[in-house]
Amino acid sequence: MRSTEDEPAALASSAALASPARRRVLGALERSGEPVEAAELADSIGVHVTTARFHLDQLVDAGVVETTTRHRGRRGRPRLQYALVDAVAARARNERSRDRLIDVLAAALEGQGSEKRARLSSEAGQNWAASLSVPSGGEAPTERLVRVLDELGFAPERVPEGLSLHACPFRDSARRHRGVICGVHESLIREVLAGDAPDDPDAPAPSDSRVEARLLPFAAPDRCLVALSAVR
Numbered sequence: 001m002r003s004t005e006d007e008p009a010a011l012a013s014s015a016a017l018a019s020p021a022r023r024r025v026l027g028a029l030e031r032s033g034e035p036v037e038a039a040e041l042a043d044s045i046g047v048h049v050t051t052a053r054f055h056l057d058q059l060v061d062a063g064v065v066e067t068t069t070r071h072r073g074r075r076g077r078p079r080l081q082y083a084l085v086d087a088v089a090a091r092a093r094n095e096r097s098r099d100r101l102i103d104v105l106a107a108a109l110e111g112q113g114s115e116k117r118a119r120l121s122s123e124a125g126q127n128w129a130a131s132l133s134v135p136s137g138g139e140a141p142t143e144r145l146v147r148v149l150d151e152l153g154f155a156p157e158r159v160p161e162g163l164s165l166h167a168c169p170f171r172d173s174a175r176r177h178r179g180v181i182c183g184v185h186e187s188l189i190r191e192v193l194a195g196d197a198p199d200d201p202d203a204p205a206p207s208d209s210r211v212e213a214r215l216l217p218f219a220a221p222d223r224c225l226v227a228l229s230a231v232r
Contacts, residue, residue: 020171020222021047025055026064026084035068035081056082099173106177114179121180125187132192141193141211142228148192149226162213162228178217182224186215189226 028044029036036044042052059065059082066085069078109117132148139147146163149156155167168174174181190213210231219225 019055019058020167021051022055022059025052025059029065029082029084032083035083037079037081041082099170102170102173102181103176106173106180109180110177117179118183121183122187125184125189126191128184128188129191141195144195145189145192145213145226149189156226159225161225163226164219165224165226166222168224174217182215182217186213189213189215 024045025041028041032041032044038053038056039049041056042049045052056065060067064085065082068081068083109120112120146156146158149163149165153167153169154165156163156165158164170181170185174185193211193213212229212231214227214229216225216227
């Protein structure tokens, strides 16, 4: 179990990695395999060096990137270089392996035909929601959904249409296998909204207890939308 001392660092890391730009920076650092200067990294991902330094500083503050210095000759100031910390590099390798496995499984489901794919994706989402053991309690369904999606790393934000998801732990796989990955996510969302049956059937329901959800994948280039509507 993670200690309370680890909580602030974990939260900072999650916030830093929610940015697509910073994930590109992390990817470039991983591919380099050795410490690099901000200017080198900026060239590799096609951004201005000031932008690269900004994202690198955010990642250093989050504890996922570390700095080293490199001396060039006897004159001049040492050059600052950046590299992934060992634990982050190991996690990146694990996540790459996980993504490959997800791709293989999603491709296998896609080969089952649209009807069977939809059914299995829905069942997977239902099983995922069940594994979370999300109690309904007195919490309104939409509030519960926001909390769960935030804990899972989707960075939800309330918008007039419903919820805007600014991050996705499976974004790359979703682009390649939208029907499967997004189908699982939509099923998860609906199950979380439904929650558990109340212990007392005569107890008053929360004000937004009848809410319907529809996932709109990549409603914008860098985010998805969960459209929420009241069921009449």
